[in-house]
Amino acid sequence: MTTTTELVAYEEALATYDPVMGLEVHVELGTRTKMFCGCSTELGAEPNSQTCPTCLGLPGALPVVNEIGIESAIKIGLALNCEIAEWCRFARKNYFYPDMPKNFQTSQYDEPIAFNGYLDVQLEDGEIFRVQIERAHMEEDTGKSLHVGGATGRIHGASHSLLDYNRAGIPLIEIVTKPIEGAGERAPEVAKAYVAELRELIKALDVSEARMDKGQMRCDVNLSLRPYGREMFGTRSETKNVNSLRSVERAARFEIQRHAAVLNSGGTILQETRHFHEEDGSTTSGRIKDNAEDYRYFPEPDLVPVAPARAWVEELRGGLPELPRLRRNRLREDWGVTEDVMQTILNAGAVDPIVATIAEGADAASARKWWMGELARNANETGRALDELPVTPAQVARIAALVAAGDLNDKLAKQVIEGVLAGEGTPDEIVEKRGLKVVSDDGALGAAVDEAIAGNAAIADKIRGGKVAAVGALVGAVMKTTRGQADAARVKELILERLGVEG
Amino acid sequence: MTDHISIIKLTAAEIASKIASGELTAVEVTEAHLARIDAIDEKVHAFLHVDREGALAQARAVDAKKANGEKLGPLAGVPLALKDIFTTKGIPTTVGSKILEGWIPPYDATVTKRLKAADVVILGKTNMDEFAMGSSTENSAYGPTGNPWDLTKIPGGSGGGSSAALASYEAPLAIGTDTGGSIRQPAAVTGTVGVKPTYGGVSRYGMVAFSSSLDQGGPCARTVLDAALLHEVIAGHDPLDSTSIDAPVPPVVEAARNGSVEGMRVGVVKQFRGEGYQAGVLQRFDESVELLKELGATIVELDCPSFDLGLSAYYLIAPSECSSNLARFDAMRYGLRVGDDGTKSAEDVTALTREAGFGDEVKRRIILGTYALSSGYYDAYYGSAQKVRTLITQDFEKAFEQVDVIVSPTTPTTAFPIGERADDPMAMYLADLCTIPTNLAGNSAMSLPCGLAPEDGMPVGLQIIAPAMKDDRLYKVGAAVEAAYNARWGHPLLEEAPSL
Amino acid sequence: MPGITREEVAHLARLARLELKAEELDHFAGQLDDILGAVARVSEVADQDVPPTSHPLPLTNVMRKDEVRPSLTPEQALSGAPAQEQQRFKVPQILGED
Numbered sequence A: 001m002t003t004t005t006e007l008v009a010y011e012e013a014l015a016t017y018d019p020v021m022g023l024e025v026h027v028e029l030g031t032r033t034k035m036f037c038g039c040s041t042e043l044g045a046e047p048n049s050q051t052c053p054t055c056l057g058l059p060g061a062l063p064v065v066n067e068i069g070i071e072s073a074i075k076i077g078l079a080l081n082c083e084i085a086e087w088c089r090f091a092r093k094n095y096f097y098p099d100m101p102k103n104f105q106t107s108q109y110d111e112p113i114a115f116n117g118y119l120d121v122q123l124e125d126g127e128i129f130r131v132q133i134e135r136a137h138m139e140e141d142t143g144k145s146l147h148v149g150g151a152t153g154r155i156h157g158a159s160h161s162l163l164d165y166n167r168a169g170i171p172l173i174e175i176v177t178k179p180i181e182g183a184g185e186r187a188p189e190v191a192k193a194y195v196a197e198l199r200e201l202i203k204a205l206d207v208s209e210a211r212m213d214k215g216q217m218r219c220d221v222n223l224s225l226r227p228y229g230r231e232m233f234g235t236r237s238e239t240k241n242v243n244s245l246r247s248v249e250r251a252a253r254f255e256i257q258r259h260a261a262v263l264n265s266g267g268t269i270l271q272e273t274r275h276f277h278e279e280d281g282s283t284t285s286g287r288i289k290d291n292a293e294d295y296r297y298f299p300e301p302d303l304v305p306v307a308p309a310r311a312w313v314e315e316l317r318g319g320l321p322e323l324p325r326l327r328r329n330r331l332r333e334d335w336g337v338t339e340d341v342m343q344t345i346l347n348a349g350a351v352d353p354i355v356a357t358i359a360e361g362a363d364a365a366s367a368r369k370w371w372m373g374e375l376a377r378n379a380n381e382t383g384r385a386l387d388e389l390p391v392t393p394a395q396v397a398r399i400a401a402l403v404a405a406g407d408l409n410d411k412l413a414k415q416v417i418e419g420v421l422a423g424e425g426t427p428d429e430i431v432e433k434r435g436l437k438v439v440s441d442d443g444a445l446g447a448a449v450d451e452a453i454a455g456n457a458a459i460a461d462k463i464r465g466g467k468v469a470a471v472g473a474l475v476g477a478v479m480k481t482t483r484g485q486a487d488a489a490r491v492k493e494l495i496l497e498r499l500g501v502e503g
Numbered sequence B: 001m002t003d004h005i006s007i008i009k010l011t012a013a014e015i016a017s018k019i020a021s022g023e024l025t026a027v028e029v030t031e032a033h034l035a036r037i038d039a040i041d042e043k044v045h046a047f048l049h050v051d052r053e054g055a056l057a058q059a060r061a062v063d064a065k066k067a068n069g070e071k072l073g074p075l076a077g078v079p080l081a082l083k084d085i086f087t088t089k090g091i092p093t094t095v096g097s098k099i100l101e102g103w104i105p106p107y108d109a110t111v112t113k114r115l116k117a118a119d120v121v122i123l124g125k126t127n128m129d130e131f132a133m134g135s136s137t138e139n140s141a142y143g144p145t146g147n148p149w150d151l152t153k154i155p156g157g158s159g160g161g162s163s164a165a166l167a168s169y170e171a172p173l174a175i176g177t178d179t180g181g182s183i184r185q186p187a188a189v190t191g192t193v194g195v196k197p198t199y200g201g202v203s204r205y206g207m208v209a210f211s212s213s214l215d216q217g218g219p220c221a222r223t224v225l226d227a228a229l230l231h232e233v234i235a236g237h238d239p240l241d242s243t244s245i246d247a248p249v250p251p252v253v254e255a256a257r258n259g260s261v262e263g264m265r266v267g268v269v270k271q272f273r274g275e276g277y278q279a280g281v282l283q284r285f286d287e288s289v290e291l292l293k294e295l296g297a298t299i300v301e302l303d304c305p306s307f308d309l310g311l312s313a314y315y316l317i318a319p320s321e322c323s324s325n326l327a328r329f330d331a332m333r334y335g336l337r338v339g340d341d342g343t344k345s346a347e348d349v350t351a352l353t354r355e356a357g358f359g360d361e362v363k364r365r366i367i368l369g370t371y372a373l374s375s376g377y378y379d380a381y382y383g384s385a386q387k388v389r390t391l392i393t394q395d396f397e398k399a400f401e402q403v404d405v406i407v408s409p410t411t412p413t414t415a416f417p418i419g420e421r422a423d424d425p426m427a428m429y430l431a432d433l434c435t436i437p438t439n440l441a442g443n444s445a446m447s448l449p450c451g452l453a454p455e456d457g458m459p460v461g462l463q464i465i466a467p468a469m470k471d472d473r474l475y476k477v478g479a480a481v482e483a484a485y486n487a488r489w490g491h492p493l494l495e496e497a498p499s500l
Numbered sequence C: 001m002p003g004i005t006r007e008e009v010a011h012l013a014r015l016a017r018l019e020l021k022a023e024e025l026d027h028f029a030g031q032l033d034d035i036l037g038a039v040a041r042v043s044e045v046a047d048q049d050v051p052p053t054s055h056p057l058p059l060t061n062v063m064r065k066d067e068v069r070p071s072l073t074p075e076q077a078l079s080g081a082p083a084q085e086q087q088r089f090k091v092p093q094i095l096g097e098d
């Protein structure tokens, strides 16, 4: 999609206008079943194979709330420092859309389960920015439509659509910030950091995998500009369903530049939804939000109120994991790495694998080395996340242990990893099968050493003459003949011994 | 072998005991009722769908169980007419609407399941006002039902098919649903018995929703005991309905077998009489109050001022909820689809289908409800109506501190002629004046015959109202009144109906 | 309380996805105005300090375990579909958002 939107340079926009943002994040919970029925939420099933009278909205069917849905909402609320409602209800949000089977969304309206919280996020320079949370509420997802007959599956120009309701009714938690003010030029960075922190938090709570690329977490970026010093907010645009951290930042940045252009030319911002385009980072106009839009919310009569017992809430509070930001800082100190390195580890999704590998007995440096080195490279090449690789932290720890014991060197260890990833077995099995053990036995090495000395007489003489540094060339020759399996340190010792030189 | 006519005149309790004793087979009983339907339903039009094969198969299964010496349930082999608002797997369910014409649900309502599990024989699905909106069954998209007492008059509504099936001996048992009186009012105007159980007493799962916070399924029969036996089969906790009460079913059958009002305090509410009440209805009601006194009850006068707002609150709450409940009928997943010529959008097809598929009363209520819920009017209309609901509940609570049950006429008038109120919604709405407060508060009530109005010879219903989860009191009082009247008349009231 | 106009009925019908005919609009507008006139009495209690009742029973916290129950088969799910294709519900072109 090409866009012809005029933009104002970012710095110029910020010189005149103060951006105000609102972020709405939808998280699909990782429950086994849907929010209001017992249908499976497993991804990848055949179309319409995970539907029942309730999630298809058949006449007569009724909803029953999933208790893990409620529990997850409370956990998220607590982790976001929210108050948890003593009593709240579901409401019906009424509007017609073919992907919504009942033509109302069962959601929460003026009585969210969690409200008035905050999340502290750390910006790249280490500064902490507090994002105020308005509410976190429970709702349900819609079905999926496939548009047929138009170009590239888009809705425009399609002759008809095909609906699959497997996703209809999957629990969603919608987390809404209060207006984020005072971020200034860092607004896009704050948006990204907030969504990143929220994602880590959701994962730490183990309530969702929060994979943005799989649509398990989606962000709407609301943005408006106002002249500095003015209290009233400008008209906002809502950029819907932004699906990666980078896109969140880009969408905010683009909208700041676009709004500034419109305002500078004396135009008015339309209150509308906008679509974000990954290809060029632009947004385009969606639906105008006219004031006639009236969702006619009312309390859902088919569900009874939710009144979480305080004891339950406190029990859940007691079970909350360490906040990701604090945990990250702790780990950074434990591992003795810089902020930058930590950020790289985080971006690679390596924090949890490294922690798990250390828990399996590896030291921090080697755990980090393997996950951020060989394994990260493989994940990158094969388009997988680290935790999707067919290797366990225990296996990585075993490899590290073999290296530490001198049974493997780095080169051999890489081959073992390759074997594990290829499904050849456990590290020990691969060492055995591929015969990869380091050879440090003097008898076995002696012949190779003698051969190297004989074949490189000139170098041997230099060493005898005191140029000990030249020993590397002989060691290299031994490694070559032993196909890398020799214990390099022992080889060096043996060469010097034979040449009668002190190491 | 007993002849058809003597079989169809039996009560459900009698049929069950004759099947259990081997005096009758379930197949004989079912065939007798199917023959009755064949003979007269063209005139009455109680049924929208007769499931001959399914009914006979179920009857044969009962006979086989009996032959195998298996224990039979208390209603095994007894035929029943099911209101077409309950889903029935493999059997059409239309809710009296064109928009669901031909729809065959892939699942059974909980009530349907429980009936099947109790070996009750489901004869078919009965006519009703479209989506249960109405008090005359004239709003059915499939034509009206006649009142067996006078086929030119309405059988009540929305469950007129069920009440007419009972009164014409097409079935000894029926199921209805009561949102504002749709079980009790039809019972009253056809001289039969109908009970609206406590809200949450009978599962709503698979009962097509009209107004979720008011709808309640319940038993319809010709005798108080039969209603109790059916009540026990369909009631009880259902995990598929979040509003279902998780407590034991009140002992309704035991109460029906031990009718008595001796020592009971019976309330008469001031607000349940006055303008709009037919003289003959009030006359029969007053006699019933006298009868209760004779039977040993103490009568207490009650003032429930908020009841006067009941009708208004009802006609805001029910349309509001229905405007949302009926949004799912959009031509996308099931039911009617109109105007899909390849050029129109889904949005247009939905609007054209709803226009063609819904009748006037349904459209009126959807628009009214859409209005009452819209943001500018919510507080004045929907919000206030919900407050009225609280006040009515409080009036009931105060009343039940003084009395064990309340009695009233079930309806202000007897059955009116078909067509008389068809285009006068407000006049039609008045039919539910006495029944609505109970739906708003969620407690239980029964209607049973208390005689014929002198001016038109049509049946009059006595309403008994009990607190929530005290449904057994309805049966205790109802059984006593029924026995006393039958003794006075020398026969059940229905015997006086002209034969069809 | 203001009455309901023909224009309002038209707007409500659009919200409720009812393609009302012109004569229906006239007819309903009159009737709805009468009904609203009658039921508007409830606003007498608008100022009263009583809690609204949304559910007739004082039940709370009805929940189910997060356990998978059998779904319908796709065939059953699609059995009532006015049209289907590729095991999905086939519907006319959808206007509005992507």
Ligand SMILES: [Mg+2]
Pocket: A107, A139, A174
């Ligand atoms: Mg939402």
Ligand SMILES: [Zn+2]
Pocket: A034, A037, A038, A039, A050, A051, A052, A053, A054, A055, A056, A169
């Ligand atoms: Zn489902």
